[in-house]
Amino acid sequence: MLRFASDPTKDMHIGDLRVAIFNYIVARQRGERFVVRIEDIDRTRDVEGKDREILEILHLFGLHPSDVYYQSHNLTIHQHMAIKLLEAREAFACFCTPEALEAEREAAEADGKTYRYGGTCERLTDAEVLANENPFTVRLKKPEKAVEFDDLLQGRRSFSPDEIDSFVIMRADKSPTPDFACAVDDMIHDISLVIRDEDRIGHTPREIHIRDRLGYDKRVEYAHLPPILDETGGKISEGENAFGVKRLVERGFLPEAIANYLIRLGNETPREIFTLEEAIEWFDLKRLSETPAKFDLDELRLLNREHMRRSDPKELSRAFGFADDAVGDLVKQYLEEGSTIEELRPKIEAIFAAKPFEGEWREPMEKLRDVLKNAPLFETFDELEKHLVKETGLEGENLLQPLRLLLTGAQKGPDLSKLYPHLKSYLQEIVK
Structure with a gap:
């Protein structure tokens, strides 16, 4: 199964849409289900109907999911898995306050060092934990050896234990962190391949480590897409309205032309003009370029003209x-x-x-x-x-x-x- 995980607190931009399109195509090629996950676990952020907008955009582009589910609905399972890790001594309660952690971070930066958790609470006894009435987070112990995986686009990647560190999996309000919720949800829904943007690659070893500690032995494949650059060569930001999918559609670009352009971007395709259904026949994820691709509005305009002519x-x-x-x-x-x-x-x-x-x-x-x-x-x-x-x-x-x-x-x-x-x-x- 493949999934498109979407943040319902922000507008969908072309990078998000490209991820959704590729997941949909590969799911169709493999004969697997394509699901949409609305990542709404952050209680401090207002969704404001963005979840409906996301689903409407996917429908507009012909990306029809087999199922849609909300990450918050799995909260009980997330908490149960955290308890399992605590019981197995793979995780521990951390009573360090945000102020104390920030002081440690500033001290590390002042020394020119990369901040790592100091392990203050890792060695607390059960009695000390029970006697402490302060709020606590749950941290997963860092791995004992490097976490390695093969990226379908970037090849073999390796992250040392210090790079992964002992990280928080449950917040003080007992809600899961994004890494923990993502890893558990991918287990629940039997995800076989994760296609997402390159800026998420640092989260991958954490997710693998979480699943390993929970005893999940199925191999999950990964493909991290290089970024899309704006016309100046800068990385496109999720807050840039000019690259929002909704804005492009409002400007009169056809969904089929936008999809055509994003599939071609940094890719070798047998022809210049094609539909999503046609791309499913020949698309090869491994043929994508490993280097960033520049968004060219003029090229999109030319494609849009051709799709209008053929519509x-x-x-x-x-x-x-x-x-x-x-x-x-x-x-x-x-x-x-x-x-x-x-x-x-x-x-x-x-x-x-x-x-x-x-x-x-x-x-x-x-x-x-x-x-x-x-x-x-x-x-x-x-x-x-x-x-x-x-x-x-x-x-x-x-x-x-x-x-x-x-x-x-x-x-x-x-x-x-x-x-x-x-x-x-x-x-x-x-x-x-």
């Missing part, structure tokens, strides 16, 4: 408030002038909006409008043009420029002969 006309028209093949095909005529729905919407809205009759073209526009109101429906633009020449006496630029303004509300644009087949059924509404 079902009726479905495309829905983004503009219609459900009509003709309007979808009309939008496609403007793809040389824009690459996103956000860019093209004003052009389509202008066609169906009231037009100002002013300036040098006012009189010919009025004349054309009067003729068009009573004109029969012509199949081709040539037939329409001949009719207008005959009825108005206008020709050449004196006909085409005011006609363009009347039909599209713009002085420039695609050839009217290409627009007309998609406009003709709305002609009376446009010139009313």
